[in-house]
Amino acid sequence: MNDTRPTEPGLAQALEKMRAAGADDAARTVFAHYYRLAATGETGLIPEETISPLTDVERLADVDVDETQAHDALAQTVMIKLNGGLGTSMGLDRAKTLLPVRDGQTFLDLIVAQVRHARERYDVRLPLLFMNSFRTRADTLTHLERYPDLAADGLPVDFLQSAEPKIRVDGLVPVTWPADPTLEWCPPGHGEVYTRLASSGVLDALLERGYRYLTIANGDNLGAAPDPRLAGWFAATDAPYAAEVCLRTANDRKGGHLAVRRSDGQLILRDTAQTPADQMHYFTDEHRHRYFHCNNLWLDLQRLHDRLSQSGPVLGLPLIRNEKTVDPTDPTSPRTLQLETAMGAAIEVFPGARAIVVERGRFLPVKTTNELMLLRSDVFTLTEDARLVTDLPKLPGIDLDPRHYKTINQFDERVQIVPSLRDARSLRVRGDWTFSHPVHVTGDATLEDNGQQQSVPPDLH
Incomplete structure (x- = not known):
């Protein structure tokens, strides 16, 4: 007490x-x-x-x-x-x-x-x-x-x-x-x-x-x-x-x-x-x-x-x-x-x-920008009855560097074009990376931090 x-x-x-x-x-x-x-x-x-x-x-x-x-x-x-x-x-x-x-x-x-x-x-x-x-x-x-x-x-x-x-x-x-x-x-x-x-x-x-x-x-x-x-x-x-x-x-x-x-x-x-x-x-x-x-x-x-x-x-x-x-x-x-x-x-x-x-x-909650990236990606389809649905048996795991993607302003500044994630198992981003063009992610992909802002390559696996 x-x-x-x-x-x-x-x-x-x-x-x-x-x-x-x-x-x-x-x-x-x-x-x-x-x-x-x-x-x-x-x-x-x-x-x-x-x-x-x-x-x-x-x-x-x-x-x-x-x-x-x-x-x-x-x-x-x-x-x-x-x-x-x-x-x-x-x-x-x-x-x-x-x-x-x-x-x-x-x-x-x-x-x-x-x-x-x-x-x-x-x-x-x-x-x-x-x-x-x-x-x-x-x-x-x-x-x-x-x-x-x-x-x-x-x-x-x-x-x-x-x-x-x-x-x-x-x-x-x-x-x-x-x-x-x-x-x-x-x-x-x-x-x-x-x-x-x-x-x-x-x-x-x-x-x-x-x-x-x-x-x-x-x-x-x-x-x-x-x-x-x-x-x-x-x-x-x-x-x-x-x-x-x-x-x-x-x-x-x-x-x-x-x-x-x-x-x-x-x-x-x-x-x-x-x-x-x-x-x-x-x-x-x-x-x-x-x-x-x-x-x-x-x-x-x-x-x-x-x-x-x-x-x-x-x-x-x-x-x-x-x-x-x-x-x-x-x-x-x-x-x-x-x-x-x-x-x-x-x-x-x-x-x-x-x-x-x-x-x-x-159950599709959005607590962080990790979930927001998923919902905005091609993992989900927006149906005519306004539901977001997926045909994937398991959702890819998304782990964005909170130093650069935590807030919605940080996220929108860096994720200008949401990557294709349908063929991904996971995406882990460390460092300051910009998604400024179409990117296709496959398998387990990781972007490492090299201390500089960089643009993500078109194919990522």
Whole structure:
């Protein structure tokens, strides 16, 4: 337990700061709950001895889904995309989903195109809503103005995630940072999506309009497109909640995995931040924990409403303690706690929750410029329904020198023409290389650093 035990005045200061900033009662209640957990030494850790690996999981490829039932389920489905992240890891100061992915189209453009295509093809309403943060809302809504037909059924196109104070580790009081007061605040993790759905009035509005099912995914995952087969499967299970999972590979070792809690047999989610440091070898063992969590979720809206009616805004998701400096670019700035929850952890508060193994194509996140190069390359084809698909059994491994390709500006300056990667197994770049003409990569290719900026040769293997 921390020897700088917090006192209630620290919490009172934080709650007053939230009230002054306009936070509603639900946001303040949830923050107080997690503050008190952190204050009493709650770590959120899930030791290996308390769980068993998840083994037999149903595969969507093996499921028979009636076409009529699939259509009926999709007709009662609403999509939510998480859109609170700035993409700071790639040097962005705006919503990551505003990043051009393919042919000048951004994540937002492709998500909208996927939904519009599904609406037309299946003749369904399929509302699309974004959960924005205070940092992403304005830019996102401005961009979406080019799609006046996007809003469906009198519903908004977004709702707003709350903001909470960052808390100093050395006293558990709200941090102050006059150099940039916006850095005193953080979002409380995407686990807040359920509370915000309810407190914004969106959950009631959806139920009043006859929607029954909700699918949620990250805005930077273009693989999570509308899918009537998944909607039909979920409806047929009568489960309150389901998580999409994929078979883990060595490249997925850092991603969260599902497991079975030994005490009651309940499915749970465990992320890296919830794993004891001396047990990370269990967490990263893809043969032990075989299924990673895609963060593509399905929920029964009525059951979610009933659960929140019973519990109030505190759904009971486990705490994630995220310790960072108040200014992420200044390692000497004060260390703070960000009190977070993960939306996928809701699997443990819904008895009867399910998991389903989906094809790898439903998980296409972009966390670095390595993945961006892949999505922009000939490894993927952009289909008429705005999905990015590949026929390769295994994606090439891309490892670009972070000194020269980490930010999107660095990447775009050097990768003027994306290389052909269909015949590559891997591409490793060290040093300052410019892709200024068509380049064909085959096999395992490496560009070494010779201390000078160079142009990549046409054939690379």
